[in-house]
Amino acid sequence: MEAGNFFRNQNQGIEIATGEYLFFLNNDLTVSPGWDARLIETAKRHEVDIISGCGIENMGTPAETQSVARKWKRCKNLLSPLGFGQRNLLFMHWMMYGNWETFCEKRFHAFEHQVMEGIVGNNVMMTKKAIQTMGLWDERIQAADFDLFIRSKKRSLETGDIKPCHIDLGVYIHHFIRMTVKYAVKPKPFTDSANLISLADKWSAEELKALSPKDAV
DSSP, X not given: OOBOOHHHHXXXXXHHOOSSEEEEEOSSEEEOTTHHHHHHHHHHHHTOSEEEEEBTTBOSSHHHHHHHHHHXXXXXXXXXXXXXXXXXXXXXXXXXXXXXXXXHHHHHHHHTTXXXXXXXXXXXXXXXXXXXXXXXXXXXXXXXXXXXXXXXXXXXXXXXXXXXXXXXXXXXXXXXXXXXXXXXXXXXXXXXXXXXXXHHHHSOHHHHHHTOOOOBO
């Protein structure tokens, strides 16, 4: 059986959702305590409608992101030969962070509600206003999360009725980055994989360069 389009599934969720805040999460995450309430509070403080927690993919600066990514790679490389069962994944997680709650609280107290422009696609919170303003995820693009950032940045510059996507530097969310897939049955291709397009098919090189995320604020 072929797999369905991930972003199509998210759009289906949007169509039936009734809440003010919609959370889109990958299935291989560990969220920090109080992550949802803190994301909402940060979004309110900065008046942003699309926000992600930080994580291995983006810690706020290239240096810190690289440092955390390297540490996770060391943990994975050391324990991957033992397999990708739940117990081993939890052990990797412990090697990476020690006490998870303590790690997350230290991160929050260090950054609290600081934000930067950007998006971490494995976790995205959108308000109802964002859905109404930006529309649905672009199902044609596997990198639809980055496409969403580009669209929001472009609209913020052209109409000013919404701010670009932001990352909450105080809310940390761990991403196993496809490690759970390695333990599962080999995934099947998207049913509409032949219809997918790249970011370069939709956006010019000039647009992608001009609409890149800014530094932390």
